Amino acid sequence: MNIDVEDGVNDFVKQRRDGSVAVIVVDNPPVNALRHEVRAGLLEAFSAARDDAAVSAIVLTCAGRTFVAGADITEFGKPPKPPILSEVISAIEAIEKPTVAAIHGTALGGGLELALGCRYRVAAAGAKLGLPEVKLGLMPGAGGTQRLPRLIGAEKALGMIVSGDPLPAQAAFEAGLVDEIVEGDLSAAAIAFARKLVAEKRTRAPVRDMSEKLADLRANPAKFDELAAAQLKRARGLAAPAACVEAVRWSLDVPFDEALKRERAKFVELLGSDQSKAQRHVFFAEREAAKAPGLPKDVKAREIKSAAVIGAGTMGGGIAMCFASAGIPVTVIETSQEALDRGLATIAKNYRNTAARGGMTAEEADRRIGRIAGALTLEAVKDADLVIEAVFEEMDLKRRVFADLDRFAKPDAVLATNTSYLDVNAIAQTTQRPGSVVGMHFFSPANVMKLLEVVRGAKTAPDVLATAVDVGRKIGKVPAVVGVCHGFVGNRMLRVRGIEAERLLLEGALPQDVDGALTGFGFPMGPFAMGDLAGLDVGWRVRKAEGRRAEIADQLCEMGRFGQKTGKGFYLYEAGSRTPKPDEEVERLIVETSARLGVKRHPIGKEEILERLLYPMINEGARILDEKIAARPGDIDVIWIYGYGWPVWRGGPMFYADQVGLAQVRDRLVQFAEKTGDQTLMPAPLLARLAAEGRGFGSLAAK
Ligand SMILES: NC(=O)c1ccc[n+]([C@@H]2O[C@H](COP(=O)([O-])OP(=O)(O)OC[C@H]3O[C@@H](n4cnc5c(N)ncnc54)[C@H](O)[C@@H]3O)[C@@H](O)[C@H]2O)c1
Numbered sequence: 057m058n059i060d061v062e063d064g065v066n067d068f069v070k071q072r073r074d075g076s077v078a079v080i081v082v083d084n085p086p087v088n089a090l091r092h093e094v095r096a097g098l099l100e101a102f103s104a105a106r107d108d109a110a111v112s113a114i115v116l117t118c119a120g121r122t123f124v125a126g127a128d129i130t131e132f133g134k135p136p137k138p139p140i141l142s143e144v145i146s147a148i149e150a151i152e153k154p155t156v157a158a159i160h161g162t163a164l165g166g167g168l169e170l171a172l173g174c175r176y177r178v179a180a181a182g183a184k185l186g187l188p189e190v191k192l193g194l195m196p197g198a199g200g201t202q203r204l205p206r207l208i209g210a211e212k213a214l215g216m217i218v219s220g221d222p223l224p225a226q227a228a229f230e231a232g233l234v235d236e237i238v239e240g241d242l243s244a245a246a247i248a249f250a251r252k253l254v255a256e257k258r259t260r261a262p263v264r265d266m267s268e269k270l271a272d273l274r275a276n277p278a279k280f281d282e283l284a285a286a287q288l289k290r291a292r293g294l295a296a297p298a299a300c301v302e303a304v305r306w307s308l309d310v311p312f313d314e315a316l317k318r319e320r321a322k323f324v325e326l327l328g329s330d331q332s333k334a335q336r337h338v339f340f341a342e343r344e345a346a347k348a349p350g351l352p353k354d355v356k357a358r359e360i361k362s363a364a365v366i367g368a369g370t371m372g373g374g375i376a377m378c379f380a381s382a383g384i385p386v387t388v389i390e391t392s393q394e395a396l397d398r399g400l401a402t403i404a405k406n407y408r409n410t411a412a413r414g415g416m417t418a419e420e421a422d423r424r425i426g427r428i429a430g431a432l433t434l435e436a437v438k439d440a441d442l443v444i445e446a447v448f449e450e451m452d453l454k455r456r457v458f459a460d461l462d463r464f465a466k467p468d469a470v471l472a473t474n475t476s477y478l479d480v481n482a483i484a485q486t487t488q489r490p491g492s493v494v495g496m497h498f499f500s501p502a503n504v505m506k507l508l509e510v511v512r513g514a515k516t517a518p519d520v521l522a523t524a525v526d527v528g529r530k531i532g533k534v535p536a537v538v539g540v541c542h543g544f545v546g547n548r549m550l551r552v553r554g555i556e557a558e559r560l561l562l563e564g565a566l567p568q569d570v571d572g573a574l575t576g577f578g579f580p581m582g583p584f585a586m587g588d589l590a591g592l593d594v595g596w597r598v599r600k601a602e603g604r605r606a607e608i609a610d611q612l613c614e615m616g617r618f619g620q621k622t623g624k625g626f627y628l629y630e631a632g633s634r635t636p637k638p639d640e641e642v643e644r645l646i647v648e649t650s651a652r653l654g655v656k657r658h659p660i661g662k663e664e665i666l667e668r669l670l671y672p673m674i675n676e677g678a679r680i681l682d683e684k685i686a687a688r689p690g691d692i693d694v695i696w697i698y699g700y701g702w703p704v705w706r707g708g709p710m711f712y713a714d715q716v717g718l719a720q721v722r723d724r725l726v727q728f729a730e731k732t733g734d735q736t737l738m739p740a741p742l743l744a745r746l747a748a749e750g751r752g753f754g755s756l757a758a759k
Pocket of ligand 1 (some may be wrong): 366367368369370371372389390391395445446447448449450453457474475476477497498499500590
């Protein structure tokens, strides 16, 4: 057989011959995922090349923009169709002729495992290599946990597998994962590399037979325990990172074939787990959440080359940092020199602190600081492609600012407001160009939190909406498109949770009970510790504006207890500490308030606290869906995971509701409504309907 032109093994795997080098090409756009036909085609092509005496070496490459970037995760949950990936890899690994994987783009998950089956790897300079399975609640299931440690050592492998973060080509080269970095034509270079191996008669043992890099930790298992403990510190409640650690440990003390069997079994177990199902749901939901229903397909985002932020307070400063960090110059505008200096100094301090902690070089910090200019007049927005308003949360002020922006901003500038609650349509009305106005609701601290609620006003133009989403991605956020209502999606649900949390205090719980139930569930902190962190005066002002009271929180504020910033709030904070300590004074205040209001206190269990906090949120989520403020239940899940610390492995409130069962949620809500007399706790029509039909939110068709 002599193939000079490309020949299809099947629709997804091609092969050609370059002299005596067989070149096998995976061609399954967009990311060359390892669907069944790819696996079968690879096995066939590699076997044929192995058996063909005219072939001296084999190069594996991929068509399009990337090497194999992973398994085909749409096949997850279906019975595996042979050959499974690990069989293909074992067959490739057994080939004695030189085998070379030529990597460009990203070699991820199954893609990297496939490359580990080859004896050599070359990579384009911009390539990235990683095993990100852990991010889907999984672990590598085709030998990655066993081959990677043999190639780069167990310590480095542990870091890569538990974090799921990829290595850039250069780092992969230094670690020994890649044998050569290639500039220019990758497959030509890989073929030349293969020829050289043949000419020099170089051979190398398959990765499975390597052991040199394991010797160190094999001799010192206690060191591995230390490394593992450090890796697992931030993985509270998660099964997958623990499984990754266990599997890497097998590379030290279990024979290779036995370890592969165990790895596969553990992978299958994780695949069926609720945690992984939740994380896979979030993976897809995240990609959907930025899609606004009814937006024309061909709409193009405007290019944002420069930005302006109005207000250099808590949010304005953080938002400006997002742009500066993404390489987009930004002008920050304040009303007084003092406020501007304070804002810019905070930004500089944040960057310098990150540099001091080793998060970036001092030069990089300076470069980013250098991208931020200050100004004291709104006219300074005149060159900005995007303006984001982050002044105080007052409607009259915001309307004045937008009326002025209308005079100074370029005709094609996008005008965004970071308002948390206010009516974006009313703000847009003050301009002659309501189509250019959109909400871009960041979360505090804005330079850290991933969520961006993109608020679509009644008149927001499609390309303005697309621009907000696009620039959101460019500055590293997870955008979720929402409609206009009081508090949009996230804060509207947060408000409901806050009301229930107060009520629980009056009925018998203490702040630490309520917060403890939520941290036990997996939140990083509960509502009272969060209130103390943000400042209790913030919510106090909002409630006053809304004409409502929260008995306990309001009294604390009246006592000057604003939270961490005053050393006291729902908890006590010792000087210089952020650790909340239960406070007897607060306990007395709560008990007295219950008595004054005639509420008989009684013990409330953890389970009930959780239900009382979470089910009303789910109910509000159902209303939000009914009103089309959010297009899909998954959008709400994404918002709560990236904006409010909902544990990712619980999939978000709406996913969680489906797991609990909507009939259960409905029945408990009815009981809560009866018990409290609060009719807003009665099941929302959508929730009641789905529960009656035995359905979940997940069954609502995606739009
Ligand atoms: N703090 C949060 O957690 C948070 C989260 C999301 C959204 N938001 C929203 O972001 C906005 C700002 O909130 P913040 O917490 O940053 O407030 P902040 O009080 O920290 O900052 C507001 C800044 O705006 C400045 N300012 C006021 N009027 C101005 C004007 N006409 N021109 C230029 N600057 C002016 C003030 O001097 C101040 O520095 C609000 O709408 C708020 O609801 C806040």
